[in-house]
Amino acid sequence: MQISLSSASRVVPSVLPSRPAPPPRTARCSPPRLVGMFAGLFAVFSVARLLAYLPTMWAIWADRDASQHSTLTWAIWLGANLSMAAWLSVHDVPRSRAVLVNCANALMCALTLALILCFRGGVGR
Numbered sequence: 001m002q003i004s005l006s007s008a009s010r011v012v013p014s015v016l017p018s019r020p021a022p023p024p025r026t027a028r029c030s031p032p033r034l035v036g037m038f039a040g041l042f043a044v045f046s047v048a049r050l051l052a053y054l055p056t057m058w059a060i061w062a063d064r065d066a067s068q069h070s071t072l073t074w075a076i077w078l079g080a081n082l083s084m085a086a087w088l089s090v091h092d093v094p095r096s097r098a099v100l101v102n103c104a105n106a107l108m109c110a111l112t113l114a115l116i117l118c119f120r121g122g123v124g125r
Helices: 032-063 071-090 097-120
Strands: 002-005 011-014
Touching: 032 097, 071 097
Parallel strands: none
Antiparallel strands: 002 011
């Protein structure tokens, strides 16, 4: 037990820990094969995700009708992708493929939102 004086000049006991604090937690290293597998899955699903925007964009363009599509939803997805890319950049991974994927998704959301706004305003009619 250690005794220390507080600002009120009274004696306050403080207890020191009996063992040292544990080291900070770090990520466990995954086997290289597992890391490669996840990198491959990330690449495949990133490309698939970018292609998944195209049917919606084509439907809006072909029908010249955007009444079934929410501008709020697409604006939120645009903001989510941009903010995630910014967050990754701030957290020391600016050259990460994840930043590029989020920027590409943001672009696709922006294009879809632009199509919705274009055909809601009567420009394409």
